[in-house]
């Protein structure tokens with residue numbers, strides 16, 4: 446029962462959660478490095494199992510040498526609109542943790558933990574007047590090679606951050622998709638006591 450951003454929640458959640466969404470229309474404005482570092486700083490205060498902090502953020506700011514390198518890793522479909530963002534981040538996670546003796550042990554929650562860092566980044570970006578848009582669509586093998594990602598690290602996803610632009614700035618096919626998404630009923634994903642919904 447909160448209404449905001451063309452969305453309506455079943456319970457009185459903070460409007461922030463409805464206002465966060467993933468637009469594709471960005472203004473093409475650049476971002477100061479200090480702003481991006483502030484956003485990444487928030488990300489690395491995310492919680493993680495054992496405070497393992499498995500996330501790694503590989504970033505590029507528009508107008509720098511790294512920008513075309515990261516942009517080129519994205520799928521062609523994502524490049525079309527992400528090219529107007531101000532910053533790109535590729536999220537990588539360390540799949541192991543080190544024991545006291547320095548031995549590598551599998552880190553069961555490395556992806557889960559890195560997901561919480563991604564959300565902190567999206568939230569801090571919102572609070573600074575930006576929007577963040579997550580992306581699975583990229584060439585992960587190219588990312589490993591070009592970004593020199595070591596063994597034992599998993600390429601998770603990417604995101605684009607920028608100032609939102611009017612949807613009229615998008616090509617027609619993307620403009621048609623520039624609408625706030627909705628959600629399944631809460632009862633379809635939250636079960637009291639045992640798994641009682643559809644898969």
Ligand SMILES: Cc1cc2nc3c(=O)[nH]c(=O)nc-3n(C[C@H](O)[C@H](O)[C@H](O)COP(=O)(O)O)c2cc1C
Pocket residue numbers: 465466467468523578579580581582583602625626
């Ligand atoms: C991990 C992840 C990967 C995603 N991959 C893509 C992608 O490759 N391309 C794209 O346009 N959107 C992508 N999205 C955006 C989702 O489609 C979007 O978050 C979802 O439809 C919910 O909409 P909302 O974020 O506006 O609430 C991705 C989002 C996440 C979190």
